[in-house]
Amino acid sequence: MANTNTSKSDKSSVLQPSLPAELYLDPVVYQNELRKIWYRQWIYAGRTDQLPSPGDYMLHTIGNQSIIVTRNEKGRIGAFHNTCRHRGSALCQAQQGQFKQGQIICPYHRWSYSLTGDLLNTPFLDLADANRNFSLYPVQCQSWKGNIYLNLDTSRSVELGETADPGFTVLNNWPLEQLKLGHSHQFELACNWKIFWENYLECYHCPGIHPELCKLVPLYKAALSTDRLDPDTELADAVGSGIESWTTTGKAISSPFPGLSEAECSAGHTFMELYPNQYIVAHSDYIRQVSITPLATDRTRITAEWLFSEEAMAGADFDPTPAIAFSKQVLAEDAMVNEINQQGITALPHRQGYLTPQEGDLAGFHLMYMKWMDIPV
Ligand code: FES
Ligand SMILES: [Fe+2]
Incomplete structure (x- = not known):
């Protein structure tokens, strides 16, 4: 005792x-x-083998923040806020799924994004070089021993594993x-x-x-x-x-x-x-x-x-x-x-x-x- x-x-x-x-x-x-x-610390979001193929995604919620976690064509897992850069619609509703043809398409006015979050197309509108200003909001994403971790703080003030x-x-x-x-x-x-x-x-x-x-x-x-x-x-x-x-x-x-x-x-x-x-x-x-x-x-x-x-x-x-x-x-x-x-x-x-x-x-x-x-x- x-x-x-x-x-x-x-x-x-x-x-x-x-x-x-x-x-x-x-x-x-x-x-x-x-x-x-x-919204500042690293949060466990799942296992890397839950996203075996490029385009596979799952949603993860932290507080009132909905995050898309997806695997891109290079095999890397990344994460973005589930928010379109046009007028802010949620991009995905299903908790998990597959982005077809490497595109994340907003269901509202159909702006589309690559699996790395870059803006690809804006129907009836040519934003030309300004596209890069409208990438999906990034979320820090790292994996350790098959576990995926997210951090909403993009200032990178906390290293994964620090706590x-x-x-x-x-x-x-x-x-x-x-x-x-x-x-x-x-x-x-x-x-x-x-x-x-x-x-x-x-x-x-x-x-x-x-x-x-x-x-x-x-x-x-x-x-x-x-x-x-x-x-x-x-x-x-x-x-x-x-x-x-x-x-x-x-x-x-x-x-x-x-x-x-x-x-x-x-x-x-x-x-x-x-x-x-x-x-x-x-x-x-x-x-x-x-x-x-x-x-x-x-x-x-x-x-x-x-x-x-x-x-x-x-x-x-x-x-x-x-x-x-x-x-x-x-x-x-x-x-x-x-x-x-x-x-x-x-x-x-x-x-x-x-x-x-x-x-x-x-x-x-x-x-x-x-x-x-x-x-x-
Ligand atoms: S809000 Fe997404 S395309 Fe308009
Ligand atoms: Fe106990």
């Missing part, structure tokens, strides 16, 4: 204030968050770029997006909320999300003895990915967060990645994806159910506490909550949030 050896009089000093409740409830704050965080904790390199040995999407699960939560992250970042709730997960990871049973939180703990940040992976049986669903170290296999899980939008949990046999999309002050969409090796998926006896069912159970348990947390903070006298030592990682998240929001620390 975390150190709570304080005298009786100053016992409450182990508690640190959490964020003010209004930051989870105020629609004005929410709009500021979109502007200062979600990754502990950093992209922690997943160097996992062949994420070669893995295939085996299953995805999307659902909406009646809570603020920060409540989802806060719950993800602590295991103070684990003994009461995740009994099955605690059987796999002894550290979680001790209410610690990481061994860093208690220098005295003898528990490792790893699955218990005899456990291979996060599944309903504790057994891996396929052989370990080649290239993993012995330590990576025996740890049973390796986490990476890419704030504010995604976390990735890499196991020896599969990867789960979860992305977080704010919809309103009290509404958040969660998209969970399970990725497996192509070879494993091709096996006649491949059954990913133990991996999928296990993580869905944990997500459902967390969903319940996420929603009751949001309900409770609406109480008129509630100004803010408190963080215990076991919730130490929330403080770092809050500091990052306040920096993004220009709130003095």
